[in-house]
Every structure is written in structure tokens, then in C-alpha cells.
Amino acid sequence: MNRERTIDRRDLYILVWTKPVTQIAKDFGISDVAVGKICKKLNIPKHGLGYWAKLQHGKKVKQAPLPAISEGDPESYTIKGSMDANLNLTTSLIEKQKTFETKPSNKITVKKSLRNPHPLIQQTIHRKKAYDSFLYHDWHSLPPGVNINVSDGSCSRALRIMDALIKGLEKRGHVITATSGYDGYTAVAVEGEELKFDIFEFSKQLPNPEATSYSYSNQTILEPTGRLSLRIQNYY
Numbered sequence: 001m002n003r004e005r006t007i008d009r010r011d012l013y014i015l016v017w018t019k020p021v022t023q024i025a026k027d028f029g030i031s032d033v034a035v036g037k038i039c040k041k042l043n044i045p046k047h048g049l050g051y052w053a054k055l056q057h058g059k060k061v062k063q064a065p066l067p068a069i070s071e072g073d074p075e076s077y078t079i080k081g082s083m084d085a086n087l088n089l090t091t092s093l094i095e096k097q098k099t100f101e102t103k104p105s106n107k108i109t110v111k112k113s114l115r116n117p118h119p120l121i122q123q124t125i126h127r128k129k130a131y132d133s134f135l136y137h138d139w140h141s142l143p144p145g146v147n148i149n150v151s152d153g154s155c156s157r158a159l160r161i162m163d164a165l166i167k168g169l170e171k172r173g174h175v176i177t178a179t180s181g182y183d184g185y186t187a188v189a190v191e192g193e194e195l196k197f198d199i200f201e202f203s204k205q206l207p208n209p210e211a212t213s214y215s216y217s218n219q220t221i222l223e224p225t226g227r228l229s230l231r232i233q234n235y236y
Contacts, residue, residue, distance in 0.1 A: 006078040009042045013066045016044060020052060028079055038077050043069055049233055093191075100172070108168035110161050120146050120178055120186075121163045128155070144180035147198035151224035158199045158228060162186075165230070185233070196233040201225065 005028065015024050016039060025032040039046060045064035054061050069075065100106055114121070124145030146166070148158045166176050175189045187196045203222040211219045 004078055004080050006076050007038075009044065009069075009075045009077075010066060012038065012042065012077070013044045017047065017063050030079060038079075042074060042077055043067060097172070106168075106171070108164050110164045112160075114156070114160050114163060117159070117163050118166050120144075120166060120176065121159055124148070124159065124162075144178040144184055146178060147184065147186040147196075149198060150201035150228065153224060154201050154226055154228060158201070161228070161230075162199055194234075198231055198233060200229045200231050202227040202229065 007028075016035075021032045021035050025035045028035070036046070038044075044066065047061070047064070051061055117125070123143050127145045146159075146162050148155070148162060150158045169176060169188050176186070177189070177194075178184065178186045185196045186198060187194045189195075202225045204225055205220045206223050208218055208221045
């Protein structure tokens with residue numbers, strides 16, 4: 001898209017809450033990341049994870065109101081070209097990072113065995129042992145670990161992958177945070193943006209050999225496949 005396009009703040013707010021950001025990005029000829037940055041510049045609230053899934057299944061969702069802006073704050077944004085130069089998508093920082101990534105010594109490599117694990121990985125192993133031993137009162141008081149959703153058979157590999165990733169991110173100057181509890185998450189701060197991520201294992205649905213014909217429940221079971229996915233959990 002070579003022509004300029006100016007969008008009003010309120011119009012973009014309506015779009016964000018009525019259409020998936022991937023479609024908005026396609027309509028504007030920019031990336032979904034760029035749409036998220038425009039929303040941030042214009043102080044447009046974003047909905048959380050699972051919003052469209054809840055909407056699709058008829059569940060009640062809450063729309064955040066468009067906040068008032070202070071005098072002098074932008075009320076519109078002009079998109080210029082497919083690369084959108086206003087968003088600084090080709091800054092010197094990015095060029096410096098590209099050079100950093102080309103050096104073999106900076107390559108992120110997953111080791112065959114877990115040696116000198118990152119403190120968060122150590123805490124995750126400690127938490128898992130506490131959970132497996134059913135010491136729930138101790139488990140809840142433990143410090144947070146990384147977010148991995150895998151079977152026991154894939155746990156060792158997932159921990160090695162996460163260990164390499166976290167160390168690689170910190171080497172690049174990014175800050176890793178982790179929270180505890182049932183809704184705990186792992187996140188990395190990159191240029192002021194918090195990205196939540198986890199490692200997830202795919203499963204396949206199989207008939208349950210112990211299921212009975214007179215019961216509709218437990219007719220199938222989930223079997224881990226060993227296929228792991230690194231997921232960014234933010235909507236934008």
C-alpha cells in the first residue's frame with residue numbers, strides 16, 4: 001500500500017472490538033504488530049486472550065470503554081506505505097540486532113542435557129516435584145516457575161528448550177518475569193511490550209477402551225503426541 005491513509009481514533013477503536021486484528025492489518029496493508037502499536041499510540045484499549053472464542057460461543061464479553069485523552073494527544077494516525085515508516089520498523093536498534101544474530105556465538109542452541117539450568121528452570125523442577133508428591137500446601141508457597149503445558153514424557157525436552165530460550169533472551173537484554181498460581185504466566189519484556197509465552201504439547205483424540213456404551217461421558221481420551229509448540233499468548 002503506497003497511498004497514505006488516516007484513521008480516526010474512535011473509528012479504529014470500533015474496528016478493534018468488532019473485527020480480528022489480523023483482518024484489520026490486512027485491510028490497512030500493515031502487520032498486526034503495527035496495528036497494536038497504533039492502538040498504543042492512540043490509547044485504544046485492547047481485549048484479552050480468548051475474546052473472539054468467547055464471542056463465537058455466545059459467551060458474555062466485556063468491552064472496555066474508550067478512555068478520554070489529554071489535550072495535545074493524537075486523535076488520529078496516518079499510515080504511510082506498506083512498511084509504515086512512522087512506526088520505526090527499520091530502526092538502528094533493529095539493524096544492530098540483526099548483526100548480533102548473525103554471530104555464531106549468539107545462536108540459541110538447545111542442549112542434549114540440562115546443565116546449569118536457569119533459576120526459573122530450577123524452580124520449575126522443584127515445583128513439579130512438589131506437585132507430583134501431592135504436597136499442595138507446600139506447592140502453593142513455592143516461587144513461580146516457567147509456563148509449560150506438556151506431558152511427563154516431554155517435560156525434560158520442554159525444560160531444555162525453555163532454558164535455552166530464557167538464557168538467549170536475557171543475553172539480548174530482555175527481562176523475564178514469571179508469576180505463580182493457577183493463572184500464572186511467563187513473560188518477556190521487549191521494547192516496553194510484555195509478551196506472554198509458553199510451551200504447549202499437541203494431543204490427539206482416541207477412543208477410550210474403558211468407555212461403556214450406555215455412558216456418553218469419557219468416550220475419548222487425549223494422547224500426547226510429542227509435538228511441542230512455542231506460543232506467544234498475547235492477542236496482539
